[in-house]
Amino acid sequence: MSFHISVSGAAAEAVRTVVPTLVADLVASGITSLDPALWGPEAEEEAGKRLGWTESVVTSRPLVAEVLALREELHAKGVSHIALAGMGGSSLAPEVITLTTGVDLTVLDATDPGQVLAALNDRLESTALVVSSKSGGTVETDSQRRVFERAFRDLGIDPVDRIIVVTDPGSPLEASATEAGYRVFNADPTVGGRFSALTAFGLVPSGLAGVDIGQLLDEAEAVSLALAVDSVDNPGLILGAAIASTSPRRDKLAIVADGTHIVGFADWAEQLIAESTGKIGTGILPVVLDLDAPELTAALPDVQIVRVVADAGDEVFVDHDGADEIRVSGTLGAQFLVWEYATVIAGRLLGINPFDQPDVESAKIATRGLLDSRPEPEPAAFISDGIEVRGTPHVIGAASDLASAIDALLEELGPDGYVAVQAYVDRLALPQLAELRGLLATLSKRPVTFGWGPRFLHSTGQFHKGGTPTGVFLQILSTPAEDLDIPDRPFTFGELIQAQAGGDASVLADKGRPVLTLTLTDPAANISTLFNALR
Incomplete structure (x- = not known):
């Protein structure tokens, strides 16, 4: 088989207790036979037209x-x-x-x-x-x-x-x-x-x-039969149970590349899992980590670690006494298919419809409204060393400078919360902004996600608004050095990205999420100011 998985600790216990029930309920063969009833009556209509991926290897x-x-x-x-x-x-x-x-x-x-x-x-x-x-x-x-x-x-x-x-x-x-x-x-x-x-x-x-x-396609085909069989060795059932059924449930899934040949896999899995499960107040939040991330050694009780490794050992290995983590390895094609199965299985275990994305549209509607009206930008609450500071009232009310604004945002963070950094900037010009993730994880002692905007709106954006309501949000915007018009459209790219950031912030605020928005008016000069405030 072209995919291997080992589970230990809480994940192993979830596999031991949950997978036999999934086998008895014929979940794996049901997915493969396109049974839309697996996710309950409310999801049946949507599921009935969203299971074609199980046949993608052939089609x-x-x-x-x-x-x-x-x-x-x-x-x-x-x-x-x-x-x-x-x-x-x-x-x-x-x-x-x-x-x-x-x-x-x-x-x-x-x-x-x-x-x-x-x-x-x-x-x-x-x-x-x-x-x-x-x-x-x-x-x-x-x-x-x-x-x-x-x-x-x-x-x-x-x-x-x-x-x-x-x-x-x-x-x-x-x-x-x-x-x-x-x-x-x-x-x-x-x-x-x-x-x-x-x-x-x-x-x-x-x-x-x-x-x-x-x-x-050959790589995916090599694991197809194992995924279709109702067996306790089915890697899709094992992975689905391990990420969704720990007791108590660990709703943050830390994914780290640790020796794998696959580049950027966690970014793909992030969208699949967050958009599929983050709804009706629950879900699994993927947290993409590097090997030196603080979360990996913090022993946070609500974080389940998944390592994508070069060799996970036996094809299926359940260790109840080992390190508390999930280890997966395999070819890229096999990884795609296994994680797709595992995600919809997790959806069944969570009691949600893994095929819809009801909260993605809300940010799009808010963006369109801002593009249609193009109001004057909301005045900054204050400007700190060239960085314009805005935010929701509880965050910005007591802040007087950049450091106190960040402190105020983190004070809104609960014991089971997370920080989401949303960078609406040119990631080719400002790649160092990604380092904010590790600094905030160290400072907050909580999981921190990082997303480039508007890219993340199509992935973790669904979880931010529809999933577990425990996030606090740091938006980073920048004033572009040069704008670009869009043929036959009444707005520019600069106006579009500003509207996308503003639309998402307004939806988050309407849902009671704390938001702090920092606009870098001179990005090259403001970067060091921002990092110094965090340090």
Whole structure:
């Protein structure tokens, strides 16, 4: 088998007590036979049209030859570089696939104007763009497509020769792309975005960039039978029970790469788990960690550690007396499929519908409202060394400087809470902001997540608003050095990312979540000020 798992401590006890019931209830074979009743009557309608991912290994096979043929056709036209415009499930899987295989792919899942400009200025003469969106209505992807179309035309290149579209059949994007003459790959409409790694959304951009996508499907196929069998050795049942059924339940899932060859896997798993389980006041919050993260040695009672390792030992190993953690290893294709099974099994154990995302739309609605009205920015409560400080009343009320504002936010943190850092900035220009995560974990002694905005809105954003209501939120914004207009749209990328940050902050505030927003007016100079305040 191409996947191995070992569990110990509380996770092992969860497996021992829960997996036999899952076996008796025929959960694994039920998933494979597309039984929508597994998640209860309220989820049945949605589940009935969202289980196609279980068959992706078979249904995606014809794509292999099609993608290879198109890759050779593009090479003949001088294309040697692939860029991908997509958000959430449309970008995270291709990113992991190409990083793991060492294949070059530019992933544009951002709206910061500096980051969009960087993509436009990267080998455009020899670039083809894959535009991926299930609905075609995703504002980020639509905006990215528009500026690439203009850039190609400015170079004298017909966009028809350089743009490939991946979307669901019957979507508005399919209609407009077909009318424009673009090559369209239809994805399986019975697969939700976060479960789409082994469909056209994961395979087309990866394959065009140079990945052997046939091998990826082979890797997933190697574990398919084990996942379909109602057995106590089923790795999907074991992983699902281990992450969802510890007693007491550990609702923060710390995922750390520890020797694995897979690059960036935790970022993909973060979206899958957070968006699938974070709803109706419960869920599992993934926390992506490095090997030196404070959370790994803090023995926090609500944190379950998962290590993605080079070799987890036996195919299935349950140790009731060992270190309190889960260890998984295996090929990338197998990891994708096992974690998808485990996530929907966790959904059943939590009593929620793992296929919907009811709170994602709220931030989109708030963003659209701000884009339509484009009000003047809310005045800063105060400015500290060039950093504009705003926040919800309990956070900002007693603060007089940057350090006291951060202290006030952390004072809102309960014993079972978490801190979410949301960086709406150019992550290519300010990668050091990711170091805030470790500093805040040390300072707060609680789990800390870090998300680049607006990317995280399509992943942990669902958990922030619909999951366990224990988070406090630190937004980092920046004033862009250069803005970029969007063809035939009344707003710029700079206005779009500001509206996305403001929309999300307003929804969080409406739900009673503490929010502190810091705007870096001179990012290069403000970074040290911010870090000094935390230290």
